[in-house]
Amino acid sequence: MARKASPARLVIALSVAAVLAVFLLYTSIAGGGNPSVAPSALQGRTGEVQLAGLVVGPVTGDAHAGGLRFRLKDIGSKSKTRVAVRYTGSVPDLFKVGRHIVIDGRLRSGVFVAEPGSMITKCPSKYAPKQSGDST
Amino acid sequence: MPELGRAALVVTLGLVVYALVAGGAAAHLGRRRLAQSAQNALIAAFFTTAIASVVLLAALVRHDFSFAYVARTTSEALPTAYTISAFWGGQEGSLLLWLLVLTGFGAAAVRLNRTWARDLIVWVVPVFAAVATFFSFLVVAVASPFATQVAPPDGAGMTPSLQNPYMLAHPPLLYLGYVGLTVPFAFALAALLSGRLDERWLIATRRWTLLAWTALGIGQLLGAHWAYVEVGWGGYYAWDPVENAALMPWLAATAFLHSVMIQEKRGMLKIWNVLLVILAFSLSLFGTFLTRSGVVNSIHAFTQSSIGPWFLAFIGLTVAVSLGLVFWRLSQLRSPTRLESPISREAAFLFNNLLLLALCLAILWGVVYPMLSEAIRGEAVVLGRSYYDFFLRAFGLPLLLLMGIGPLIAWRSASFRSLATTFRWPTLVALVAGVVLLVLGAGSSIPGLIAYTFSAFVFATIVMEFARGTRARKALGAVSWPAAFSSLMARNRRRYGGYVVHASIVLLAIGVAGSSAFDSVADAKLTRGESLAIGGYTLVYRSLDERQSANATEIRATLGVSRGGDDLGTLEAGKNAYTIERQVSNEVGIRSDKVTGEDLFVIAEQINADGSVNFRVFVKPLVNLIWLAGLVFLLGSAITLWPDRREQRRLVARAGEVGLPATR
Numbered sequence: 144m145a146r147k148a149s150p151a152r153l154v155i156a157l158s159v160a161a162v163l164a165v166f167l168l169y170t171s172i173a174g175g176g177n178p179s180v181a182p183s184a185l186q187g188r189t190g191e192v193q194l195a196g197l198v199v200g201p202v203t204g205d206a207h208a209g210g211l212r213f214r215l216k217d218i219g220s221k222s223k224t225r226v227a228v229r230y231t232g233s234v235p236d237l238f239k240v241g242r243h244i245v246i247d248g249r250l251r252s253g254v255f256v257a258e259p260g261s262m263i264t265k266c267p268s269k270y271a272p273k274q275s276g277d278s279t
Numbered sequence: 280m281p282e283l284g285r286a287a288l289v290v291t292l293g294l295v296v297y298a299l300v301a302g303g304a305a306a307h308l309g310r311r312r313l314a315q316s317a318q319n320a321l322i323a324a325f326f327t328t329a330i331a332s333v334v335l336l337a338a339l340v341r342h343d344f345s346f347a348y349v350a351r352t353t354s355e356a357l358p359t360a361y362t363i364s365a366f367w368g369g370q371e372g373s374l375l376l377w378l379l380v381l382t383g384f385g386a387a388a389v390r391l392n393r394t395w396a397r398d399l400i401v402w403v404v405p406v407f408a409a410v411a412t413f414f415s416f417l418v419v420a421v422a423s424p425f426a427t428q429v430a431p432p433d434g435a436g437m438t439p440s441l442q443n444p445y446m447l448a449h450p451p452l453l454y455l456g457y458v459g460l461t462v463p464f465a466f467a468l469a470a471l472l473s474g475r476l477d478e479r480w481l482i483a484t485r486r487w488t489l490l491a492w493t494a495l496g497i498g499q500l501l502g503a504h505w506a507y508v509e510v511g512w513g514g515y516y517a518w519d520p521v522e523n524a525a526l527m528p529w530l531a532a533t534a535f536l537h538s539v540m541i542q543e544k545r546g547m548l549k550i551w552n553v554l555l556v557i558l559a560f561s562l563s564l565f566g567t568f569l570t571r572s573g574v575v576n577s578i579h580a581f582t583q584s585s586i587g588p589w590f591l592a593f594i595g596l597t598v599a600v601s602l603g604l605v606f607w608r609l610s611q612l613r614s615p616t617r618l619e620s621p622i623s624r625e626a627a628f629l630f631n632n633l634l635l636l637a638l639c640l641a642i643l644w645g646v647v648y649p650m651l652s653e654a655i656r657g658e659a660v661v662l663g664r665s666y667y668d669f670f671l672r673a674f675g676l677p678l679l680l681l682m683g684i685g686p687l688i689a690w691r692s693a694s695f696r697s698l699a700t701t702f703r704w705p706t707l708v709a710l711v712a713g714v715v716l717l718v719l720g721a722g723s724s725i726p727g728l729i730a731y732t733f734s735a736f737v738f739a740t741i742v743m744e745f746a747r748g749t750r751a752r753k754a755l756g757a758v759s760w761p762a763a764f765s766s767l768m769a770r771n772r773r774r775y776g777g778y779v780v781h782a783s784i785v786l787l788a789i790g791v792a793g794s795s796a797f798d799s800v801a802d803a804k805l806t807r808g809e810s811l812a813i814g815g816y817t818l819v820y821r822s823l824d825e826r827q828s829a830n831a832t833e834i835r836a837t838l839g840v841s842r843g844g845d846d847l848g849t850l851e852a853g854k855n856a857y858t859i860e861r862q863v864s865n866e867v868g869i870r871s872d873k874v875t876g877e878d879l880f881v882i883a884e885q886i887n888a889d890g891s892v893n894f895r896v897f898v899k900p901l902v903n904l905i906w907l908a909g910l911v912f913l914l915g916s917a918i919t920l921w922p923d924r925r926e927q928r929r930l931v932a933r934a935g936e937v938g939l940p941a942t943r
Contacts, residue, residue: 154621158633165673166641169666176662179649193661207804207885207893233512233884233895236854236864247663 177247182215183222191249194257199225200240206231215255218243227253232260281346284334284425287327291378292415294324298408306401306472314401318389321404324411325382332379335372335424339365345430348372354436361442367450368437370571370586371424376451377567378414380458384487385411388462392483399480402469410461413593421586439857439864445505452498453525457563459491460528463535464560467553471604476549476611481539486920488539492532493916499525500909511865513800513880513897515905518667520646524566527639527646531559534635537685541628544690547614550605551632557601558636562643564594569646620692627685634678641670672726676733679788682781683737686744686774704743709736727796734785734792741778741785748775772923779915786908790876793901800898802884806891814898816879817841821849823890831855833866836883836892840870852881852894876903 179193196215204212210229217224230246238244244264248257302317304310335348339362344350352365352372366372385407393400418424463484470480502522503515516522535555541548568590605612618625645662653659687701712735713728721728748767749760757763768775801813805820812818819839826833835853839846852868868881878899885893 154618154626154629155633158630158637162633162637162674165637165670169669169673176648176660176666178652179659179661205885205887233882236511237862 179245181217181222182226183217183224185226185250185255186224188250191247191258193245193247194226194228194255195243195245196226198238198240198242198244202240204229206234213240215244226250226255228255228257230257230262232258233262235262235264237264238262280334280338280343281425281427284331284338285419285423287331287334288375288415288419288423288425291324291327291331291382292412292419294320294327295382295408295411295415298324299405299412302401302405302408306405314404317404317408318393318400321382321389321408321411322386324408324415325379325386328375328379328382328415331418331425332366332375335375336363336366339363342434343430344432344434345427346424347426347428348424350428350431350434352434352437354434357434357437357442360444360447361437364441364446364450365437367454368441368446369424371418371422371426373450373454374414374418374422374586375424376454377458378411378418380454381407381411381414381461384458384462385465388465388483388487396479396483398473398475399466399469399483402472403465406465406468406472407461410465413589417586417589421589439862440509443505443509445501445509449498449501449505452494452501456491456493456495456498456525457528457566459487459494460532460556460560460563462487462491463556467556468601468604471553471601471608474608474611476608478543478546481542481552485539488532488536489916489920492529492536493913493920495525495529495532496912496916497909499529500906500912504906504909507902508867508869511867511882513867513882513895513899515794515902518645518664521566521570523642523646523667524562524569527642528559528562528566530635530639530642531555531562534632534639535559537628537635538632541625545614545625546616547618547625548629548632549612549614550609553605553612555632555636557598557605558639561594561598561601562639564590564597568594622688622693622695622698624685624688624690624693627681627688631678631681631685634674634681638670638674638678641674642667645670675788676726676729679730679733679737679784682784683733683740686778686781687740702740705736705739708739709733711735721797724792724796727792730788730792730796734789737781737785741782744778745775768918772921773919773926776915776918776921779918780912781915783908783911783915786904786911790901790904790906790908793876793904794878794899797901798897798899801896802893803896804887804891804893806889811894811896813896814879815842816847816898818850818881818894818896820892820894823886823892828855831857834883834886835866836886836894838868838881838894840879850879850881852883854883854886871903876901876907878902 177191177193179195180188182194182196185192185194194215195218197218199214199216202211202213204210210231211234212227212229214225214227216222216226228246228248230248242264244262246255246257246263247261248255250256298317298320301313301320305313305317335346337343338346338349339353340359342349342353342355342362348369348371349365352369353362357365367376385404389400389404389407392403463480466480466484470476499522502525506512506517507515535552538548538552538555542552568587571586571590618629620626645666649659649661683705684702689697709732713732716728716731721731745764745767749764752763752767752770753760757766799814801811803809803811805811807820807822810817810819817840819841821837821839823834823836826835833853833855835851838850838852839848840850841847847870850868850870851866853866855864855866856862857864865882865884870879872878878897880897880899882895883892884895887893
């Protein structure tokens with residue numbers, strides 16, 4: 144590496160510095176993302192989180208008036224924890240009891256209040272049809 | 280029949296293992312006859328894979344439910360086209376398709392290049408065979424498409440959301456793209472292994488890379504359109520990990536297609552090019568791993584299975600071996616020429632590459648962040664849409680600007696004076712466009728305004744380039760302007776096809792900016808007769824109807840649409856309730872304006888018992904330019920892909936010139 148510093152290195156160094164600067168800018172403005180937690184891990188958390196779970200009935204209420212109410216439990220674990228959820232906004236087509244869903248929101252006095260319109264449903268098996276685990 | 284399929288795959292595995300071992304030995308020891316035999320084995324592996332594929336296809340078409348795969352992915356009532364699409368509808372079939380395309384590409388690439396790049400081909404064969412060994416091992420031992428069972432009376436059928444014409448084109452195009460990236464990867468590794476590090480491997484693979492890149496690009500746009508018109512949430516791209524999985528290799532391949540030109544013209548960026556190819560190929564493997572292993576939360580949930588660890592191991596091996604080879608040949612990869620000035624075409628291309636790579640890595644970081652944070656902090660943290668949007672702006676907008684600057688700036692070193700002359704008009708056009716748009720109210724979104732202004736700049740440079748070239752051709756004796764234009768295109772397809780592709784990216788940028796930065800949305804619960812106003816449109820909820828189709832109950836709300844007193848007809852939005860699948864799907868109403876490219880997008884979110892409906896309405900300006908961009912992209916790619924004997928001869932001659940002895 145006894146060669147004279149070439150503009151190429153300058154260009155790369157400057158670019159890398161610029162990229163890092165942008166990255167730092169982002170993390171300082173927007174902070175980190177939301178932690179993704181399972182219903183059983185929600186207890187005691189008050190910050191905004193992403194909750195991923197399996198829908199447990201009964202589903203009551205109206206997502207466009209007062210809120211849709213249902214409960215979520217852990218996907219694929221034996222935990223008995225159920226979290227009550229209140230959700231408003233768009234309800235995806237695939238939402239129903241037994242589906243895996245992901246919602247953003249926070250726990251308020253024992254009820255997980257979701258951000259309006261944040262629900263994402265996971266079709267349990269997009270590229271394969273129903274499996275036995277599909278019912279609750 | 281399943282025995283034939285299974286046997287064909289076992290033979291394939293045997294052939295590719297032979298091609299790997301014999302090919303490697305032949306290349307290492309310099310045995311020509313053995314190398315020939317390894318080549319033949321690779322080509323034969325394509326035919327045996329084809330036999331296995333025909334067996335599976337026949338089973339699908341005959342509804343032979345004794346094939347577990349057929350029973351799981353199709354049913355008696357499924358229309359034939361979708362029955363065929365079930366070939367790539369499930370995991371085992373997808374892997375078989377991957378292997379089929381892989382061996383097919385391998386056989387073709389070997390046959391096409393074996394005379395003029397023989398010293399490369401002897402190493403290409405074992406590299407291809409190594410990748411094929413992995414995939415044939417998977418379909419033989421881990422996920423066989425030919426598992427049998429006692430035939431049930433009917434199959435489980437296909438999810439309704441997949442029963443869609445897009446299913447026929449979107450997945451296979453993505454596969455073509457993913458697998459196509461193996462070709463430049465195999466040649467790059469062959470160049471490293473053989474020590475033939477001149478530009479030959481680039482020339483041999485340029486069209487393959489272009490083909491894979493085009494397929495990947497079009498495949499993604501089709502997927503976006505599918506999401507837009509069928510899924511019905513009002514968008515076309517959600518930064519979902521599975522979507523990102525296809526975008527990342529595309530970005531890496533885009534960077535590669537550009538930096539290749541610098542190596543061809545100036546002999547620079549050799550290490551960089553090899554690394555980009557390795558990155559693109561590894562990312563295409565990583566994409567498959569992401570979709571199949573279920574390690575991240577995605578809207579697209581594929582069959583999750585046990586092949587994840589295998590993929591992870593293979594990716595690790597690929598990266599380790601490739602980087603080891605690069606390190607081994609490092610001294611030979613040094614460029615004979617150096618960058619002379621940070622204001623030159625080389626530097627512009629380098630900036631472009633760094634930005635593309637930065638965007639690609641930022642996306643990769645977002646995708647793996649939940650996994651990393653889970654491993655380190657014991658808690659998965661998900662980065663949301665704002666993260667990706669931020670980086671798309673931070674890196675995408677400068678990239679857009681560079682697209683106008685790069686092709687026009689002088690090689691080696693440009694002076695500021697020459698820059699001022701070259702970019703006088705485009706800058707003026709951009710400034711005028713910016714001011715006009717600001718007056719029209721585009722100031723509501725600064726990134727949107729910047730995107731529009733940069734787009735105007737790039738578009739002006741493209742038009743200028745075409746005008747200048749055509750004028751030059753005319754001056755050189757073309758009879759007419761159209762003749763001058765077509766002779767211009769014919770003489771340098773690569774360059775002008777590239778400009779057409781750039782024009783499509785401009786259209787895409789305008790479409791994305793218009794539909795995301797300047798869209799409007801309204802939510803309202805309407806009873807019959809009530810109306811809603813948005814973006815200059817007035818929608819009146821007229822009636823609610825229910826009808827019965829073959830497999831679903833269809834509920835439709837009819838809305839009368841008008842704008843500024845003009846009646847624009849009616850729009851229907853509603854839901855389908857699928858009886859057998861017990862599934863409901865949103866059926867959105869879209870009215871596209873052919874002149875302005877604007878969409879009025881209506882979702883009937885909730886249909887209430889009293890006949891009232893909760894509507895969500897979007898007005899998305901310019902969104903149709905995104906789909907138009909797809910057509911222009913295809914046109915541009917076709918122009919650059921079109922066989923050009925003159926250029927090929929020139930490049931081969933150049934490769935012969937610079938083709939230095941293998942070892943120094």
